[in-house]
Amino acid sequence: MVEKIVDRAITSLRANRVEINREQWIQDAEECDKAGSVVTCQAVTRAVTGIGIEEEDRKRTWMEDAESCVSHCALECAHAIYAYALQAFPMKKSVWLRAAYFEKNHGTRESLETLLQRAVAHCPKAEVLWLMGAKSKWLAGDVPAARSILALAFQANPNSKEIWLAAVKLGSENNEYERARRLLAKARSSAPAARVFMKSVKLEWVLGKVDAALELCEEALCHNEDFPKLWMMMGQIEKHREKMEKARES
Incomplete structure (x- = not known):
């Protein structure tokens, strides 16, 4: 009730x-939050959040408002404001991102993941x-679930180098080097960005395939000759091969 x-x-x-003093009501909601009356604080916050604000x-x-509540340690109030804002702006990436950072810093892993599932459905x-x-x-140690999320992310963003690189990192850091190689090959064909070549x-x-690394570096520089790190990597590889003159040239 x-x-x-x-x-x-x-x-x-x-x-x-009677004039509704929105700021005063939010302060009252914060007091309810601090007193442990969670349902009351959330109900009051929801009731007054939209009052007197220009569209x-x-x-x-x-x-x-949400940041102010967090600074006052009124986390349930902040939670209610983010929920209200997401109802009003379900297609706004920036609002989902702020709500996600709030859950990351103050919620649980489960609450963060639930919010992010809703977020990617809308954005x-x-x-x-x-x-x-x-x-x-x-x-959390759930590598198959992480891989599954990235697979869905690929479907929604087929040419995103950030998602390609995240998938590569997931593979290489779990010693799935062949998987990482295949992903990078696909990434180079669909998103031949300098960072993809660099990885x-x-x-x-790192796997000791120095000739393959050099060949890729040369190919990368055909596409990205103005990317300094690739030239530096080529110089380091040539030094590793004890080709000092070529290293200096790079």
């Missing part, structure tokens, strides 16, 4: 032309949200 009582109170007060100011104001082109979800699973060269070099 708490939410109904609060809603009726607000409706009654406004009907009797063009809503997003900025609500993000500031499938937001690479960073997919990557956060995959990283959370990976850090390819590095992987071959």
Whole structure:
């Protein structure tokens, strides 16, 4: 009944032309939060969050309100404000990202992952949200789930070098070098960015395939001759091969 009582109170007060001081009500909600009255604090926050805010100011104001609540250690109030904002702006990547960072810093792994699942359903082109979800699973030791998230991310963003590189990192750091090689080969054909080539060269070099690393470095420089790190890597590889003149030339 708490939410109904609060809603009726607000409706009654406004009907009797009592001004709703939004800031004061949020302060009251914060006090409820600190006292452990979670349902009340959330009901009050939801009831007053949208009052007296111009439409063009809503997003900025609500993000500031949530940050203010966090700074006052009123986490349940902040949680309610983010939930309210996401209902109003379900397609805004920036709001999902702020809510995700809040869950990462103050929630649980489960609450973060649940939020990120909703986030990518609404914003499938937001690479960073997919990557956060995959990283959370990976850090929890669930490599197959991380791989599954990245596979779905590929479908939504087929030419994203960030997602390619995350998948490569997942493979190489779990000693799945052949998988990492295949992913990098696919990435070079669909997104031949300098960083993708750089990771390819590095992987071959670390695995002791120096000639393959050099060949990839030369190919990379055909596409990205103005990328300094590739030239430096070529110089290091030539030095490793004891070709000092070529290393200096690079």
